[in-house]
Amino acid sequence: MTEAGQVLTLQHDGDIAVLTLRRPDRRNALNLDLCRAIHAGVDDAISAGARAIVVTGEGTAFCSGADLDGVYGGEFLEALYGMLQHLTAVSVPLIAAVNGPAIGAGTQLAMACDLRVAAATARFGVPTARNGMAVDAWTIRTLEKLAGTGPARRVMLGAELLDQEQALACGLADRAGTLDAAVAWAHEIATFAPLTLAHNKMVLNGSAGDETVIEQSFTHVWASADVREAAAARSEKRSPIFTGE
Numbered sequence: 001m002t003e004a005g006q007v008l009t010l011q012h013d014g015d016i017a018v019l020t021l022r023r024p025d026r027r028n029a030l031n032l033d034l035c036r037a038i039h040a041g042v043d044d045a046i047s048a049g050a051r052a053i054v055v056t057g058e059g060t061a062f063c064s065g066a067d068l069d070g071v072y073g074g075e076f077l078e079a080l081y082g083m084l085q086h087l088t089a090v091s092v093p094l095i096a097a098v099n100g101p102a103i104g105a106g107t108q109l110a111m112a113c114d115l116r117v118a119a120a121t122a123r124f125g126v127p128t129a130r131n132g133m134a135v136d137a138w139t140i141r142t143l144e145k146l147a148g149t150g151p152a153r154r155v156m157l158g159a160e161l162l163d164q165e166q167a168l169a170c171g172l173a174d175r176a177g178t179l180d181a182a183v184a185w186a187h188e189i190a191t192f193a194p195l196t197l198a199h200n201k202m203v204l205n206g207s208a209g210d211e212t213v214i215e216q217s218f219t220h221v222w223a224s225a226d227v228r229e230a231a232a233a234r235s236e237k238r239s240p241i242f243t244g245e
Contacts, residue, residue, distance in 0.1 A: 010044055015190035016052045017045035018183065021122040024059030030105045035079040038109075039086050046092050051190035051197075051244075055113055056097035062122065065104030068131075080105060081136060087112040088205045091198035093189055096183035098122040098173065105159075108135065111142050111172075115202060115245035117182040118164045118173035125161040145174045146174040191225045194244035 011018045019041045021028040028034075038055070045053050066080070087094055087109075094103075101123040110116050110124065110137055126143065128134055144152035146147035147162070147170040154160040167173035175181065189197070199217045221227070225245045233240035 007031075007034045007233060008041050009167055010041050012045070012048060013183065014187065015050065016054065016183065016186040017048070017050035018054045018056065018179075019045065021055075021057045023067075024061075024155045025059035026069075027064035027101070028057040028106075029064045029065040030080060030109070031033075032076050032079050035073070035076070035083045039079070039083040040093075042087060042094070046090060046134055046196070050092060051194055052186040053092055053094045054097050054179070054186050055094060055109065056179050059100075060121070061100040062096070062098045062102040062108075063106030064101060065106050080108075082110040084108055084178055085138075091194070091201065093186075093197055093201060095182045095186050095189075096178045098124075099179060100157065100242050103127065104135075107143075108139050111139070114204075115175075115185070115186065116167075116173045117175045117177045119166055119174075119178055120164055122164045122167065123154070123161045123174065124167050124172055125159070126155055127159045127161075129157065142197075143172075146170075172213055191239070191242070192228070193221075193240075193242040195221045195224050197224060 005091040007022055009020045009022055009227060019038065021034060021182065021230055025028060042053060044168070093115065094113040096110040096116045098110055098116055098118045100121045102110045103104070103123065103125050104127060106128050107124045126135060127137065143155060152163060155162065162170070162172060164173065164176060168176060175185065199221050202217060203214060225244045229242060230240045
């Protein structure tokens with residue numbers, strides 16, 4: 001296990017990595033250091049060969065939001081939104097193991113991940129209407145895209161919280177379960193074709209912004225050695241071993 005400062009741990013488990021937010025005394029609230037640590041931790045995990053990454057929180061909360069005792073300003077907002085957008089843009093799938101409340105920036109962090117596994121104690125909300133703050137358009141539109149217009153309006157205009165059952169019902173959470181369930185799912189995903197996952201994620205997140213780039217990715221997948229490996233595995237009646245080449 002390695003540490004990024006004192007606010008995050010990065011643990012490798014075969015082809016996956018687990019990033020754990022470690023500010024339990026602040027219910028894992030995001031400050032400048034933690035935003036930067038998450039950004040760097042994802043890159044470190046991918047550089048070390050992780051094919052899927054789980055993000056979770058230490059203690060009883062996933063992430064209680066931005067640290068209200070912290071200093072707000074351009075530097076923090078740049079680090080926060082830079083980190084969130086970075087998570088959506090990296091080629092490796094991320095799974096949020098939402099082990100407790102994910103409020104404000106915690107919900108944003110969960111939504112920046114590609115999939116969400118929610119524990120019984122999970123709660124989602126963006127209560128900016130209660131604190132006079134605001135989130136960017138990406139957050140509101142992504143919430144509406146994932147949860148639907150009705151739940152998104154109740155969260156953003158009614159400042160409501162969605163519990164595990166509500167999040168699962170509307171699609172904001174994908175599965176019910178603990179960190180172990182998220183890790184098991186990550187291990188399964190890590191066996192899939194990396195180039196295909198990267199292509200699918202790019203299109204789903206709309207991060208390419210260029211149809212030419214999407215077409216190049218599509219062509220690259222079909223020309224890959226992994227396509228030939230899948231065909232060979234079918235012929236030999238075995239599971240394919242994908243290399244991302």
